[in-house]
Amino acid sequence: MLSQLTLCTGVIVIFFLIVYSDFVSASNVTIDKNGYIVYCPCMGRFGNQAEQFLGSLLFAKYLDRTLVLPPFVEYRNYQVIFSPFDDFFQLEPIRKYHRVIAMEDFMENIAPTIWPENERYILCYDPRRGDKDRTPGCNPFDGSPFKPFWYNFNITRFRSSVFHQPLVTQFSEAKLWKSRFKHINVLAFVGAPSAFPTNEEAIPLQKYLHYTDSIAEKAAKYRAERGFSRKPYLAIHLRHGSDWVKACSLLKENDMSQLFSSNQCTNRAGIKLNEIKLPYEVCSHSVRTIIKDIKRALTDGENTHRLEVIYVATDYNNELVWDEIHRQLPDVKLVTPTLTYHNGTITRKHSPPHYIIDTYLLAYSNYFIGNCISSFSAFASRIRLQSFRFNRTTQFFANDLLYPDQLSFKDEL
Structure with a gap:
C-alpha cells in the first residue's frame, strides 16, 4: 500500500513539474506593455540602413517602446538576402541604452500573442500608390525589397493602413505619438521611422553598436x-x-x-x-x-x-x-x-x-x-x-x- 502511494505521489509530482516547467518557459517571454516598433529597412544598402537604424533607435527610446531589430537587406545576384541583426552586432550593448529584440525572436515568441494577423496595421505618412492596388493605402508589399521583407516573416497581409500625418517620425513629437497610438500594440512602418540622413542627436548612439x-x-x-x-x-x-x-x-x-x-x-x-x-x-x-x-x-x-x-x-x-x-x-x-x-x-x-x-x-x-x-x-x-x-x-x-x-x-x- 505504501509503495503504491509513493508511486502515485511520484507521478503527481512529475506531472506537476512538467506543467510548472512549461509555465515558467512561457513566462520567460516578457511582453513590453508599452508596445513595439517594427519597420522595413527598405531604403538603400547597408550604409543607409545603418544610418536610419540610429534614428529609429532614438525614436523608440522617446516613445518608450521596444524596437524590433530587422535583418539587414542585401542585394546579391538579383536576389534579396536577409542577415539577422544579431549576426553582425551584439544586442546587449544596445540594451544598455534601450530595449531591443531581434525580429526573428519577436516573430517567433511574441508576435503570436500580441500581433495576430487580424490585428496587424501598417503605418505610413500618407497613401503610397501601388502598382496593382488602386485603393489608397500604404501598399507595404509594393516593390522590392518591401514584399520580400514582409514575406520573409510570413507576413502576407495587414488588416488596414494607418496614416500618421501630420505627425512625422521625430522624437520631438513623442508625446503626440504616445497619445494618438496608445491603443496599437505594434507600430509597424512601411519604412524606417527615421530621417535620412539621421538626426544629429542620434549619431552618438553609434557607440552602442559592437x-x-x-x-x-x-x-x-x-x-x-x-x-x-x-x-x-x-x-x-x-x-x-x-x-x-x-x-x-x-x-x-x-x-x-x-x-x-x-x-x-x-x-x-x-x-x-x-x-x-x-x-x-x-x-x-x-x-x-x-x-x-x-x-x-x-x-x-x-x-x-x-x-x-x-x-x-x-x-x-x-x-x-x-x-x-x-x-x-x-x-x-x-x-x-x-x-x-x-x-x-x-x-x-x-x-x-x-x-x-x-x-x-x-x-x-x-x-x-x-x-x-x-x-x-x-x-x-x-x-x-x-x-x-x-x-x-x-x-x-x-x-x-x-x-x-x-x-x-x-x-x-
Whole structure:
C-alpha cells in the first residue's frame, strides 16, 4: 500500500513539474506593455540602413517602446538576402541604452500573442500608390525589397493602413505619438521611422553598436589570409562606381551644402559649414586627390604607427587605379578586393570580403580616409569617433577643400 502511494505521489509530482516547467518557459517571454516598433529597412544598402537604424533607435527610446531589430537587406545576384541583426552586432550593448529584440525572436515568441494577423496595421505618412492596388493605402508589399521583407516573416497581409500625418517620425513629437497610438500594440512602418540622413542627436548612439565575436574572427582571418595581421595599416573607402558618380553629378548641377551623409565632415570639431558649397571632388575623387591624401596619411609625423599596408574597401574594383597607386607608392603593400601588390609583384587572392568585414576593417584601422558623402564611410567613421575617439586619424578625401586651414583634428582623450 505504501509503495503504491509513493508511486502515485511520484507521478503527481512529475506531472506537476512538467506543467510548472512549461509555465515558467512561457513566462520567460516578457511582453513590453508599452508596445513595439517594427519597420522595413527598405531604403538603400547597408550604409543607409545603418544610418536610419540610429534614428529609429532614438525614436523608440522617446516613445518608450521596444524596437524590433530587422535583418539587414542585401542585394546579391538579383536576389534579396536577409542577415539577422544579431549576426553582425551584439544586442546587449544596445540594451544598455534601450530595449531591443531581434525580429526573428519577436516573430517567433511574441508576435503570436500580441500581433495576430487580424490585428496587424501598417503605418505610413500618407497613401503610397501601388502598382496593382488602386485603393489608397500604404501598399507595404509594393516593390522590392518591401514584399520580400514582409514575406520573409510570413507576413502576407495587414488588416488596414494607418496614416500618421501630420505627425512625422521625430522624437520631438513623442508625446503626440504616445497619445494618438496608445491603443496599437505594434507600430509597424512601411519604412524606417527615421530621417535620412539621421538626426544629429542620434549619431552618438553609434557607440552602442559592437560587432559580434564571429565578425571579429572573420576579419582577423581575412587579415591573416592577406598577410597583414598585426601590421599597422591605412584603410581607405573609395566610391567610384557608375551609380555613385551619377549621384555626385548633383553637386555639379546645384549649389548644395548637404548631400547624403556629408554632415560627418562638415560638422566636425565644433565647426559647422552649413553654408558651404560642397565641391564635386569631395564626392567623386580624382586619382590625383586619392594619391595625394594617401601620401599625406603615410607621412603624418604625428601618427605613432608607421603604416605598412594600404587596405582598400570599394564599390568598384578599378584595377587601373590600384596600378597607379602602386606605381607611385611601390614600397607599401596594397590590398585591394581581388589583388595584393607587394615587393613589385601582384598576387591574385580570394573573392572580395563581405561588406560587414569591410566596415570592421575600416573602423579598426590605424588610419582611415573615407568618402565625406557616403553613409558607408559614415558608419565606420562614427565607430572611430564615437567609440574610439580617433579624431585625428579619421579623415576624408579632399578634406582640405572643406578645411583649408585645418587638415587634421586632435584626438580626444
